[in-house]
Amino acid sequence: MHVEVTIDKKKKLPDGAAAALAVELNKRLQRKFPDAEATVRMAGMDGLSVGSATPADREAIEEILQETWESAEDWFQSE
Numbered sequence: 001m002h003v004e005v006t007i008d009k010k011k012k013l014p015d016g017a018a019a020a021l022a023v024e025l026n027k028r029l030q031r032k033f034p035d036a037e038a039t040v041r042m043a044g045m046d047g048l049s050v051g052s053a054t055p056a057d058r059e060a061i062e063e064i065l066q067e068t069w070e071s072a073e074d075w076f077q078s079e
Contacts, residue, residue, distance in 0.1 A: 001033055001035055001036045001037070001050065001051060001052045001053055001057075002036075002037055002038075002039075002049075002050075002051040002052070003025075003029060003036055003037070003038040003039070003048070003049070003050050003051075003061055004038070004039050004040075004041070004047075004048070004049040004050075005021070005022075005025065005038065005039070005040045005041075005047070005048055005065060006040075006041055006042070006043035006044075006045065006046060006047040006048075006049075007040065007041070007042055007043065007046055008042075008043070008044070008045050008046050009042040009043060009044065014076075014078040015078070016078070017072075017076060017078075018040045018041065018042060019040070020075070020076050021040045021068065021069070021072075021076075022038055022039060022040040024068055024075045024076075025038045025040065025064070025065060025068050026038050028064050028067070028068055029061065029064055032060060032064070033057070033060075033061070036061075048061070048062065048065065
């Protein structure tokens, strides 16, 4: 299953934040979805795309993404 997170490029994120989010999100997703692979990229607007997922799986993925984003102070270390 492929998960793509897009972040509005107008948002000012610290250097390395998108890559760190991808690493942490993959760790968390793979606990529940071993075949999941997430990518994070900057784009024109925020978004989430989930391939080959049931509505229940998509909802679980949205929750994992929200929890990951909200706990950034625990896993993201800016340089």
